Amino acid sequence: MRAWVLAGLLAALGGAASAEEPVVVQRITWLSADAVANADGSQVVRPSDRMIDWLAARLPQVEHVRVT
Known part of the structure; x- marks a missing residue:
């Protein structure tokens, strides 16, 4: 959700x-903490x-830096 908000702010800034x-x-710099586990628990997916x-x-x- 936070990433979508940031994307909207960047679009407005443009x-x-x-x-x-x-x-x-x-x-x-992307701040993402929206980890969601798969149904089978095999891996973690970040939307x-x-x-x-x-x-x-x-x-x-553009340099894209991810911070989790």
Whole structure:
């Protein structure tokens, strides 16, 4: 959930910049603590990891740092 909030804030920040002064994002630090165990208990899945992976693929010029 926190990762989605951060993604929304970043999207809003992009729209707040004027055309003369673009916002340049060089690094995003992701704070994720939304661990969810699989039904069979074999591994732990973080839903935010999928979103971070999706954004990292679309923003390769930005360094994505995960903190758990």
